[in-house]
Amino acid sequence: MKKLLLAVVILVTTIASAQKNSILLGGNVGFSSEKIGDSKLENFEFSPKAGYQFAxxxxxxxxxxxxxxxxxxxxxxxxxxxxGFVRYSTPLSQMFSFYTDLGVGYQNTSLNNAKGMYASLTPALFINMKNGFGLNFSIGGINYDNLDGKNDPRQQRLGFDFGKTLNIGVSKNFAL
Known part of the structure; x- marks a missing residue:
């Protein structure tokens, strides 16, 4: 585990910052599986992102x-x-950039047809691998969401999960 973490840190230090007037395409894919006794829970998530670097x-x-x-x-x-999201990034070197994403939007779940909103603030590190193609690393953030279903009471969650999660994503900046 320590070797993997060290490799990730070294990899993150190789990212270059994006250029003004470029298109950002990226995203994350996640899978988890949990088994307790005879019960089994599986999650699969795909989270794409597209943006325009206007400054x-x-x-x-x-x-x-x-x-x-x-x-x-x-x-x-x-x-x-x-x-939607807004990202503020600061280059640390030719390979690395630090950024923070603020995302806000609508959510829906098939369980009781619940609907609501979400908001998240996520600091992360971008490592430029080559020509604007890179890896994104985050270790949590601040999240809020609410859901209101037909037969269920309104659910609200506020999470502060720094250090509890590790997210690795891929992104590519295309110059215009």
């Missing part, structure tokens, strides 16, 4: 997420998110 350090765009959750003995649940 040297600022990017704005759209983000989405599709998640499938399967649990033993229950139906499959699907969750969708669509929203």
């Amino acid at each position: 040297e350090k600022w990017t704005a765009g759209v983000e989405g997420s599709i998640m499938n959750v399967k649990s033993t003995g229950t139906d499959k649940t699907e969750k969708y998110k669509i929203g």
Whole structure:
């Protein structure tokens, strides 16, 4: 585990910053599986992102997420998110940039047809691998979401999960 973390840190230090008037395409893919006794829970998530870098350090765009959750003995649940984001980035070197994303949007889940909103603030590190293609690393952030279903009481969550998660994504900046 320590070797993997060291390799990730070395890899992150190789990213170059994006250029003004460029298009950003990126995203994350995630999978988790948990088994306790006879119960099994599986999550799969795909989260694409597209934006336009309108100033040297600022990017704005759209983000989405599709998640499938399967649990033993229950139906499959699907969750969708669509929203916008604003990114502020600061180059640290030719290879590395630090950035923070602020995302806000709408969410829907097939469980009780619940609908609501979400907001997230995520600091991260971008490593430029070559020609604007790079890896994104984050270790959590601040998240808020709410859902209101037909037969369920309104759900609200506020999360502060720095150090509890590790997210690795891929992105590419295309110069215009």
